[in-house]
Amino acid sequence: MSFWDENFFNYSVPDLNEEPPVEYSYGTIDQNAEPNADVGFDSQASYGFVYDDSKQSYTEEGYEEKPGVSNVNWETKEEFMTEEALVGWVKSRAVDNGYIVVKRRTKKSKTTGTVIKVWLMCDRGGEHNSIAILRRSGSKKIGCPFQLVGLYNEVRESWKLQVINDNHNHEPAQNLEGHPYVRKFTxxxxxxxxxxxxxxxxxxxxxxxxxxxxxxxxxxxxxxxxxxxxxxxxxKFGDTPMQVLENVLHSQRYVYYTREDPETNVVEDIFFCHPKSYCWWRAFPHVLMMDATYKTNQYRLPFIQIVGVTSTHQTFSIAHAFVSKEREENYVWVLEMAKSMLNKCMEPRVIITDRDLAVMNACRKVFPEAAKYLCRWHIDENIAKHCKASFSDADWNKFKGVLEYLTHTWLNSYRDMFVTAWTNRTRHFGQRTTNRVESQHSNLKRFLRSPNSTLASLVGFVNEIVQTQEITKYRSDIDIFWTKLNAANPTLLEEEEIDVIGQMGLVTEEINSKPPEIKSLIKKVLAQVFPNKSDKKAPSVQKR
Incomplete structure (x- = not known):
């Protein structure tokens, strides 16, 4: 007899490919049941033909259905003034007895549109109908028959509770932590x-x-x-990221500008200035420090911070910007926006940056009369990075490499931008590094939980930082130079006595008389007044 012969065994070998038997049960149909087409109802009930998948669904491992039992008497003559009061009373009493009751559906009046009937059921009622294909899905639904109905009496203007079935087919829960209802916050x-x-x-x-x-x-x-x-x-006010961002900037009264691609309308650069920063920038424009930081937003846009210093040597934020590329034209646009806020004010005399050629060229174009300095801290870091590994106490000859790097890379081209003999020719109030900007970078990143923040949330963090920057108004050691500046809050918008409605009517008539492509201008006007109507597209995610 062969080992593979089925007669070798004393019992028959089961066919693993055989389909398991499927059982069907036919429940009774309630002729008085409400139809399923009520307003606001997502049906969870099954009537008539019912597929019995208790042997194939995974509701609860080892679950054994118990006979219907209930120790709670739900009969009450109490009348409730509102639907919320009735539902709250039922849910609270059910929780006290180890059950969770939820709304099954509601029915609204066709005349008034108000709810006049509400069905309540156990959260374990209904049948589990899984559509999962690749994984086993579970459910807490086991067809619990518990059902109550709340009815509204239009004459008495009150709600009554009617008991349909007060029995459960399961024991009350000993711990309710798994139910979302009891985890709900007050x-x-x-x-x-x-x-x-x-x-x-x-x-x-x-x-x-x-x-x-x-x-x-x-x-x-x-x-x-x-x-x-x-x-x-x-x-969140608005549907698109740019609508949300512009609404935040508009509501907080920021001075802001955006630059878009003319073909795709995708935003490339964003410049914004806090109202307080606007005042401080016009009061203390003498020194400007600028630097970029990274990993701050979900679009991977470099984030530029422009920082100034007050007469009492306090740091304050001038403006902030997101740029799509770290190119000269992007930095020129950012600096021109900062310069535009200095209308009728003195321009900066000293600008401090790191050795970024794009930034340096942009500063020369926008502020040609200002003295441009390089950050000494960045120079020290670069020297240590390039030369420290080749320098040791035992080999002094390699010091020549350090000296050559310092001479050719820094002294020959930029000595007048960081060496004291040249920088002291200009009044810089002791500012020789961009450490104040680096400090602002560090301060900002304390608020960031991840490098994928939205632009709107980042603006919120900037707002909180600026709010904490209070400028000391009176100090005995204040430099005489600063006493000549007007630190009063400027008027952002000059009040003019004009007929706004009449003028807008004339504008509307003029636009209506123009070709269709000119009429698109009205959308841009509306976008300025109502930021949540902006049609600007969010910036593109930059490649790493």
Whole structure:
């Protein structure tokens, strides 16, 4: 007898390719059941023919259906003034007894449009209909028959509770942490999450604070993330990223400009200045320091910070910008925007940057009369980077390599931009490095949780930084030079006595008389007044 002969075994070998038997059951049809086409209803019930997949679905491993039992008497003569009061009473009582009750559907009046009937069911009611193909899906639905109905009495203007079936086919839950309903935050806890989020506290620390205030809270970190996203969506005005960004800039009264590709309307560069920075820049324009930082936003745009110094040696932000490319033309545009805010004011006398040729050339074009200096700190870092490895105490001859690098790379071309003998010819108030800009980079990145922040959120961080920059108005050691400047807040918009409605009417008539391509100008005007109507496209993600 062969080993592979089926008679070798004392029992028959099962066919693994045989389809498992499928059982069908036929439930009774409730002739009084409401139709499924009610307004606002997502049906979860099954009537008539029912597919019994209890042997093939994965609701709960080892689950055994129990006979219908209920220890709660739901019969009540109490009348409720609102639907929310009735539903709240039912949910609260169910939780106290280890069950979760949810809304099954609602029915609205065809005349008034208000809800007049609400169906309530156990969260384990209904059947699990999985459409998953590649993975096994589970469900907590096991067809629990529990059902209540709330009815609105138009005469008495109150709600009554009607019991359809008060039995469950499962035992009450011993722990309710797995149910989203009991993990829901109270209004006080939602306010706390919003407040702590605005202070940039991590979600895990927020949850720890909530549980410290309320030890009975069973929320999990995912609930905090979901609530933060919900709060963020509430504050979002606009559909596109540029509409959201421009709405933030407009509402915060920023001075801002954008530059787009004329063919695609994709934004390439963004310049913005905080209202406080606008005043400080016009009051203290003598020294300008500029540098770029990276890994700050989801579009990988270099982020430029322009920083100044006050008469009391305090750092303040002048302006900020996103640029698509670190080219001379981009830096020229940014500096021209900064220069445009100095109308009728003194231009900077000293500009300090690192040895970025594009930045240096842009500074020469926009501010030709200013003295341009190189940051000594960056020079020290470059010398250490290129020469420290080849220098040792035992080999002094290699010092010649250090000297040659310093001579050919820095002294021959740029000595008048960082050597004291030349820089002291201009009043620079002790500013010889861009360390103040580097400090602002570090300060900004304390707020960033990831390098993929949105542009609107980054503007929010800048706003918080600028709000903390308070300028000391009176100091005994103030330099006499600064006392000649007018530090009063300038008027951003001059008030003119004109008939705005009449003038806009004339503009509208003129535009209507023009060809269609000219009429597109009105969209640009509306985009300036209503940023959430902007048709500008978000910047392209830059390659690494």
């Amino acid at each position: 209004q006080e806890e939602e306010d706390l999450v919003e407040n702590l989020t605005e202070r940039h506290m991590d979600p895990r620390n927020i949850l720890s604070s909530i549980k410290k205030h309320n030890p009975a809270n069973v929320s999990i970190p995912r609930d905090v993330y979901n609530l933060q996203q919900k709060l963020k969506n509430k504050k």
